[in-house]
Amino acid sequence: MIVFAILPKETRPPSAQPMPEHRGEVHSREKEVPPMWSSCHPKSDEDMKECAELGKSLNRLSQPTILTLLACSDKPLHGYVIVQQAAESPMFGGKKPDATGIYRALKRMEEAELVTSVWDTPEEGSAKRLFSLTDKGRRCLRRWIDALACYELTLEELRGLAAGALGIDLPDAPLCSH
Numbered sequence: 001m002i003v004f005a006i007l008p009k010e011t012r013p014p015s016a017q018p019m020p021e022h023r024g025e026v027h028s029r030e031k032e033v034p035p036m037w038s039s040c041h042p043k044s045d046e047d048m049k050e051c052a053e054l055g056k057s058l059n060r061l062s063q064p065t066i067l068t069l070l071a072c073s074d075k076p077l078h079g080y081v082i083v084q085q086a087a088e089s090p091m092f093g094g095k096k097p098d099a100t101g102i103y104r105a106l107k108r109m110e111e112a113e114l115v116t117s118v119w120d121t122p123e124e125g126s127a128k129r130l131f132s133l134t135d136k137g138r139r140c141l142r143r144w145i146d147a148l149a150c151y152e153l154t155l156e157e158l159r160g161l162a163a164g165a166l167g168i169d170l171p172d173a174p175l176c177s178h
Contacts, residue, residue, distance in 0.1 A: 062105045063114075064144040065091045067137055070115060076130035078120070079103055106131060114140050 069085050070077060077085075079102065087096040109115045114137035117129040133141075163170040 070133040
């Protein structure tokens with residue numbers, strides 16, 4: 001188990017002490033803690049600059065998102081449709097995911113036999129792949145249900161540690177809106 005600790009300034013390693021800049025000015029790496037945002041996802045470029053990782057998808061969760069979308073569909077889905085539906089999922093909070101990343105995930109999942117694809121070759125327009133969930137993909141999604149429950153417990157513990165480190169109460173419910 002990893003234990004996070006906040007050290008008093010005088011006991012922090014030199015890398016955490018204020019650093020001189022090129023012009024002889026001294027700047028501290030410590031910043032005032034911003035007020036809680038009203039959403040888990042950044043609302044502006046300024047939000048992204050302040051906390052660059054906030055709102056970025058967790059790559060690990062792309063797979064269960066894609067598997068779930070395919071499991072919910074009664075027909076094979078084009079990659080573009082998967083990207084569009086993923087954007088509407090809680091995972092991406094209305095933000096369009098990186099299509100290239102989704103297609104890479106689909107390729108890895110096909111290599112692992114979690115999904116299959118066939119080419120849809122209409123008389124007009126370009127050929128597109130249609131993706132379907134395999135039985136192995138369904139079994140994988142079932143395992144994801146358990147794994148996500150474990151992630152939930154781990155993330156809740158991390159939230160508690162982070163709130164404690166900031167000296168704030170852990171909110172009963174998240175402030176994000178899905």
